Structure formats: C-alpha cells, structure tokens
Amino acid sequence: MTDPLANSYYAATAQAWRPRAFDGQDCSCDVAVIGGGYTGLSAALACAERGFSVILIEREHVGFGASGRNGGQLIPGLRWSASELEAEFGRERTDALFDLCWRQNRVQARIANHAIDCDLKTGHLEAAWTAKDFGAMQREAEFLATRFGYQSAVVAKQDMANHIASPLYHGGIHDPQGGHFHPLDYAIGLAKAAEAAGVRIWEGERAHEITDTAEGLGVITDRAHIGARHVIDATDSWIGQVEADLGRYTVPIMNYNIATAPLANADALLPTDAAVADSRFVLNYFRLSADKRLIFGGGERYSQTPPHDIAAFVRPFMAEVFPQIADAPIAYGWGGTVAVTMNRLPHIGRRGNVFFAHGFSGHGAMVTTLAGELIAEAMAETAERFDVLADLPSRPFPGGKWLRGPLATLGLLYYALKDKLG
Template sequence: MTDPLSHSYYSATAHDWLVDADIEGAYACDVAVIGGGFTGLSAALACAERGFSVILVEAERVGFGASGRNGGQLIPGLRWSASELEAEFGRERADALFDLCWRDNRVKHRIATHGIDCDLKAGHLEAAWTPKDFDAMRREADYLGQRHSYETDVVAKADMDAHIASPLYHGGVYDPQGGHFHPLNYAIGLAKAAEAAGVRILQGKRANWILDGNGGELFLDRSTIEARYVIDATDSWIGEVEPDLGRYTVPIMNYNIATAPLANADALLPTDAAVADSRFVLNYFRLSADKRLIFGGGERYSQTPPRDIAAFVRPFMAEVFPQIANAEIDYGWGGAVAVTMNRLPHIGRRGNVFFAHGFSGHGALITTTAGELIAEALAGTAERFDVLASLPSRPFPGGKWLHRPLATLGLLYYALKDRLG
C-alpha cells in the first residue's frame, strides 16, 4: 500500500530486514499479537523469552504507524507530571507509576541487550513558552528532586542558548535521562530480536476480528490463527479490530520535516538534546545522526493531510529558528496519534485478550514498558501490569458517530487558547 504520509527520513534510512513468506491455512500458537509497533513487538519479544509460541500480525509493515513516524523523542514519564499523579492517586500508587514510567527505561535496556543500531542519544529539554510555564517547570523539577531523588537541570532564560539557538523560550528543564533515537530502526531492531527469540512476524496481513472466550481467533485473508491469548496493539487502528475500544481515543494528525544536512546544526542545538516546548499544540525537534533538523509542528484534526507537508511545517520551524527559515527540506511526513480524553494510556484485558493504546503522543518509552508488562501479566504476574491498567479511562462522549466531532471541538478550543496565550 502506498501511503502519502510515509515519505519520511526514517523510511529512507531504515535498516534492511527480510519479511516472512506468505501463509495460508490454519495456525495455532500460545500468543497472537496484532500490530507491529513498539507495543506489539516488545510484547511479542517478551512473551517469546518466557517460552510462549508467538505469531505477530501486522497489516502493513513493522513500524508503519506512529512507532516508525514519530519525532524520535524519548521523554520519561507520562503526559501528567509526577506531582499531578500523586495529587490524583495518592503517594503509594504514584510511586509505583513513577518507578515504571520514569526510572525503568526498557528502551535503553533493549537497545543495549540486542545491540540495536538506532542512533540513540542522551538528553531531553522541555522549553517554556511562557514565564508561567517556566515557573511550573521549576516547581516540578524541585518536586522530582526532593520527592524522588530524580535529578534534572533547571535552565534559566539567560542560559537557554547553551541548549538552543532561539530567543523564544523563557527557560526550561533539561533531563539527562531522556533522549532521542531513530524510531523505525528501533522497531526493526525489536523485530529482529523477536524473530531470533522465535516469534513469527507476518507483514501485510490484516486481522479482521477477534473472537474471545477462552482464547481468540484471528481471521486473515487466506488463513486463521487460533491462540490462547491475543494482544491487541493496534493503537490508532484499534477501532477496526475492536470497535468499542475505538471510542476511547481520537486520532490527531502530526507532521514532521527533515531538512537537508545543516552546516550550522551544532550551533542550533549545542547539547544535541531533543527539545519539546510547552504549548498545547507543541513544537518538538532534534538533530538526526547526519545533522539534519527533524522538526514537528502544528497538528490537524482532519485525516486529510496538507497538500505540501513541508510548506505546512516550515513556518513553525522558521518561528523557532529564523536563521534556517529557508533551509532545504528533504522529507515531509505525518501520521496519526491516538489521544485519550485524559491523555493517559488505556491499558487492560478482557479475559485472555490484552490491549494497550492511547499513548497520546508520549509513547516512545512507555510503549515498550507496556508491551513487556502485558507479557508479565500473561505469564501470571500481573502486579506491575495492574499499575498501568488501573489508570482511569473513559470513552469520548457522543457514541459511535459523534465522539470524534465532539472531541475535535474540545481540542480546537485548547489549541485556540494556546494561540491567544
């Protein structure tokens, strides 16, 4: 399938990987995984490591969705701050979430364990769009240090040029535990590790539906897979497999560009950290291994992409970095981000069917953790899985036909507030 949004820097620089041959007939396994993104791949790998027979089905190709198109930013935590989690859920539950979502970097572990070549770099900077935002960041940094002994570096406005050559920001917080990477090559690295562990990966195979009971059955074009357990890791496409779960998220379209290699790349981002700012419709950017600026900016609530993605994103880049306003842009791409009502992921199980989706643009780290926790629960140890599965979630109002339009109106409201300051 030719995807008009897939002209990405990542696909152009992806590692080679051989796909499995076509299959026909009936197959059986312990675990069937639907979706070849970070969640599905990490779940499949972790299940195989526990001795389960695993078949993973991907409708397109590994990393086709958000896992292979995102900004490559590795941001510890969730969309809620650690202090917000404690205020909402209490100390004990917040501590468990903090240990999973801030301290336990499963991405770094997988990269090191399997020797995945994905341009991993350290450092993430959250940049304050307003003085009020910076005050909130500074308070959160103090809380992290005092409450969790989690050290970050508060950067005053006068010192921001050590990190970013832009006058727009009013300070920020640098987190050395964060970082950035080549997401598609990470996905391919997970796929190779999963195959080496015994997982059979089938690309270009769309699972039509799940029948759940004691187990599940996937119906493909010319074959069926019967499994004791099913893991649905389809994220933005979950409504096509399990329509009622589709009501828990709405898709937001994000767009990225990659410039040609820049002679002044190191001057733009001297510490080579990934950067995301504090606006509701945020800008996020970083340098690639070959010194391109990869920049994401703006979002659309229509599924129709702009005619010229580069032209759509360029003004946002030029606002942050006027010195490269006319830089040559080699790649422009986009994709859907599945967003929940409260911006926390929706994770759970129904009998022997597990699911995880709605990472709300904050999933490059937590998706790998979620996949591995599903494998733990499937193997009989559910304590850590339950920490994430207990996060509150509810469907968007409006039923099957109106939940997306109503959610879009709400998102547009907050985007307008963002523009008006």
C-alpha cells in the same frame, strides 16, 4: 496500501528489512499479537523470551504507524507530571507509577541487550513557552528531586542559548534520562530480536476480528484463522477496526514532521544535541539526526486529510523557532496519526485472555515498550506491575461513532487557541 504520508527520513535511512509474508504454516500458537509497532513487538519479544510460541500479524510492515514515523523523542514519564499524578491518585499509586514510567528505561535496556543500531542520543529539554510555564517547570523539578531523588537541571532563560539557538523560550528543564533515536530502526531492531527469540512475523496480513468460542480464542485474518491461548491487540490508532468498543476511547490527531537537508550550522542550533519539546498544548518538537538534519514537528490537524504540501505546512513553525534557517531546503515531509485519550493517559487492560494497550497520546516512545513487557508479565501470571498501568482511569469520548471526533476536535481547538492567546 499506498501511504501518502510515507516520504519519511526514517523510511529512507532505515536498516535493511525484507518483508515477512504469511508463511502458510500451522496457524496455532500460545500468543497472537495484532500490530507491529513498539507495543506489539516488545510484547511478542517478551512473550517469546518466557517460552510462549508467538505469531505477530501486521497489516502493513513493522513500524508502519506512529512507531516508525514519530519525532524520535524519548521522554521519561507520562503526559501527566508526577505532581499531578500524586494530587489525583495519592502517594502510594504515584510511587508505583514513578518506578515504572520514570525509572524503568526499557527502551535503553532493549537497545543495549540486542545491540540495536538506532542512533541513540541522551538528553531531553522541555522548553517553556511562557514565564508561567517556566515557573511550573521549576516547581516540578524541585518536586521530583525532593520526592524521588530524580535529578534534572533547571535552565534559566539567559542560559537557554547553551542548548538552543532561539530567543523564544523563557527557560526549561534538561533531563539527562531522556534522549532521542531513529524510531524505525528501533522498531526493526525489536522485530529482528523477536524473530531471533522464535516469533513468527506476518506482514501484509490484516486482522479482522478476535473470536472467542467454545473452541477457544482466535484471530481471523485475510488468509488464516489463528488459534491462540492469548491475544494481544496492539493496533493503537486502528484498534476500532478490530474491537469497535475500544475505538471509542481514542480520537485520531494528525501530526506532521519535516527533515531538512544536512545543515552546516546544525550543532550551533542545538549545541548539546538534546531533543527539545516546548510547553504549548499544540507543541513544537525537534532534534538533530545523526547526519545533522533538523527533524522538526509542528502543528496538528484534526482532519484525516493531510495538507497538500507537508513541508509548506510545517515550515512556518520551524521558521518561528529558528529564523536563521527559515529558507533551509527540506528533504522530507511526512506525518501520521496519534491516538489520544480523553485524559491523555494510556488505556491498558485485559478482558479474559485478550490484552490491549493503546491511546499513548503522543507520549509513547518509551512507555509502549514497557507496556508490551508488562503484558507478557501478566500473561505469565505476574500481574502486579501490569495492574499499575491498567488501573489508570479511562472513559470513552462522548458523542458516539459520528459525533465523537467533532466534539473532541472542539475541545482540542480550544486549547490550541489558548496557546495563541498566551
């Protein structure tokens, strides 16, 4: 399809990748994977490494969705803080979640194992929009250090200039375990590693339905019926097009990014070259690219229609944070859909031999790779770690097919208004 949101810095600078078309060969395998984002690619790769034969189907191209157009921020953990998880789920479950989602940096491991060239940098800064937010960050940093021995650096307001040339923030937390990267290059790197492990990738091939008959599981695509022992649905924002009932668990939010032209003062804007995300509900997030552009994400829209001029839509958010580059040339403007769950925790599970993972709620750059690998573990009959994520609570949005989106939008607008009121 023609993508009106494809004017992406990542697409313009990605490593070489030729399209992988339907090969017309035998359509049976151990594992059929639907979706060529991080979840599907990492699951396909991990399954192939365990000796399964794998076919991966992608309607567009690998990394087409959020995996290839996100802000490139690598943030350990989940959307809930560790202290929130412990208050809700208790000590034992939080220990298991922390070991997986904070200590297991599977993205960094994959990059190292497969020599993926994706501009990986270390360091992530969470910036406090209010003094109250900074107080909460301090308490969380102390909790992480005391409870888990997890070290991050509290940055007082007067020291924020060491990290960011903006007066807006009341302090922050610098996490050296986080970082940033070129997200599409990472997706392509995973795809190349998966092919090297034996995965067959079909791009430009739409999956219409997962079938479960007396003859076994299968996936119906535009030009084939793939018989499989296991199916992995990793379509995230589009999951409702394959499994309508799972589509009830998320709503789509449109998110937009810009990339400036290379900046002579780039290093002065972000002296430690950390990725930054602030503490607002509708947050700003930004970082420097390898060629010294500012990549900035700001604002959300709950309509699926993108703004006529993405650069003009995002520029005011950038100018608020960095007035010194308010008029900087913007070379790229793009966007995409984020699938958000009711509680902002991912929805992961299985139904028989059909596995699914979606709803990463804008916090998926790291946990998607983990989710794919845990699905492969569970498929190999070692489900203990998979169950840690699969047991997270989830429920569908109210309102049915027609009202689910509008009702969710009202809730999101409420929190956006709280941002503005402080």
